[in-house]
Amino acid sequence: MNNFYGAPFNADHDHVFLGVGHEKNERKTWAVIALCTAMMLVEIIGGNLFGSLALVADGLHMSTHAGAMLIAALAYTYARKHANDRRFVFGTGKLGDLAGFTSAIILAMIALLIGYEAVSRFLSPVPIHFSEAIPIAVVGLAVNIASAWLLSGADHGHDHGHSHGHSHGHADGGEHDDHDEEMQRVVTPDGVFQLSIFEDGVPPVFRFVPEGTSQLLSPGEVTVTTIRADGSRQVFSFMQKADFLESTSEIPEPHGFQVVVGTPSGEQTVEFAEHDHDHGVDSRDHNMRAAYIHVIADAAVSVMAIVGLLLAQAFGWLWMDPLAGIVGALVIANWSYGLIRQTGAILVDASADARIEGKIKAVIDDVGDQLVDLHVWRLGPGHLGAVVSVTTREPKRTPQFYHQHLAQFKGLSHLTVEVHPGVEV
Template identity: 60%
Template structure:
């Protein structure tokens, strides 16, 4: 007999928790770059400055690369519920990141070619015109980095400053509700432990519309109600130790009573139950990463160019300007390679975290059962998919193993296949 159970088969929204904020900030940077582009081209035409026009055209390529990121965010959000995308649209950002990496590689080659050409055949430089333009470009890039950096900041800490033997750095448990995600965590950062509920892409529910009932291994039950705080909900009562229980979340949404079960477990330091603490590869928003790298690359080149121009003007070292460009090309090429490697692996469904796979295997095999097949891949920022085949001689069905895997907050789409002894032996 084979029993198959899939977690939340009705929902395939695997976007990052900051998706909409990242989208808005990317469009804001595009507007900034477009305004600068138009101003430089018009100013260059009015004042007869070819350098100003050239920098305006360069700014247009900058805005174009960011447009790719913004369109990926918009398209992924717009079609998040389209069932034609079997595992959702969470990979659109990685596809855009891969494309941006190719563009960055081409830019690095062009800068490198131009730098070598100028080293071999130096040309006169209009310092009084070039230096202010480079400074202006740097200012725009710094402003762009500042805007983009807010797009992938969660706005709250996952870290905890305790030393009493728990793994307090694990990710909040997630509940997907249509287009939104609720994040539920046991928060105890220098305060008594309480449940906190936050949201990344939807409005917080009213405090009166949600309750949590904890069920401990010894059968004890405890009910928690909530109060609204500044941007989150917090349970009125403290959570007693140990923090090992099933949390039954009941939520009233659009006239419907919804119920979800989450598993919380105590862990020692160093046993993160497969969590990557929000900084691991499968939590990265590679679309935002590509946009930030593009802007940082431009800012880095601007700094090098300014330094090269100043030294060339001060000491007559015309070779400093192309040398700075060559160094910038090498740096951009290195960033491009890293982005290509990471996004390419995701697009090809490469194993995102071997440690996670091993811990999933250990959790399933604690009672003598055996994992015969395990597939783990990334669905979107902070979302992993898993297919697990389990061979067992016991009576457990798929729901039992689903409950065991509920402690992994990053497993957003899990299919469990159970092969009992009768079927395994034919």
């Protein structure tokens, strides 16, 4: 067995890996539960008072709606209250994914029940009481719209893109995004140019674009030299792409360095700083997504039910009602399947993102060491855990050295480094 030493950067760090909008989403979910519960009571009490079985049935359906929201709300509350409980080795950030997975299973069961009922009605049509069914469907749609409005202000999170001060223009076209904070201007006697780091769908490369009336220089007239903090240099040559120049080799991570731009009239120096970013860390709140999908799915079914009922009433097409049910079941099943795949992968610690794994490897390669083993997994919305095993011939390199170099990846909330000194692999 190889000798190694390794440790987290700070043994006293916390293990709170909740999403940024956790408490806000919790409040929103409880508000939707209150709305659904109130509507459920009104329908059940009103149905009993006025002798409407359909109204009572819809009130009971609303109770299942509130129950599904309750799963999400309890997950939020429990995760928040036990966020610092040391029994949870990697925090409670995954409780939201567990709740999302559970809700997705419930959605799948609802889709099956709707599909079964629709097929049954195709085979054995039943009389429809349009005067009751249509208003109830409209009320149900109104509740779902109100619920969706409440949840729309919640933080669903997203999959962050790369923002290093890069220009994200078109891959081979002549148009370029003009964001001052995403590029550096190079003013020379030869003209004014924009130097940017481009990586939208391609490995990161430099792009050199004339600004305004400035003329495009030939590839042989431009060079870019990066100077990193450790003094290492790399020279980039260019080739022409439409109305801009692009470097012929990609830029290794990290993207914080001083740049010397050479043109026929001399050299200019600019800086590219490594801003706070999370390199594509998935910050989606699957608990909130599941709650939102449940509401939207219910609203979609209500819309299709209303359309089916109106057509059935107007033209006597009784088959339109079960057909709408089947379409609704297929839509819900599709959303459920996608959510099950996403949350299920997280729960079994599937690799979080190949991109960030590649970037970690690039950092280790850049300092001249060898990556022996790497594990990256999701701890919660916007939080990743990683175990990095490195072989180095530099005896003074401790785990802290690699923590400092990997600190640029803000989504790495829990990082453990193993260092194998002087071992050939």
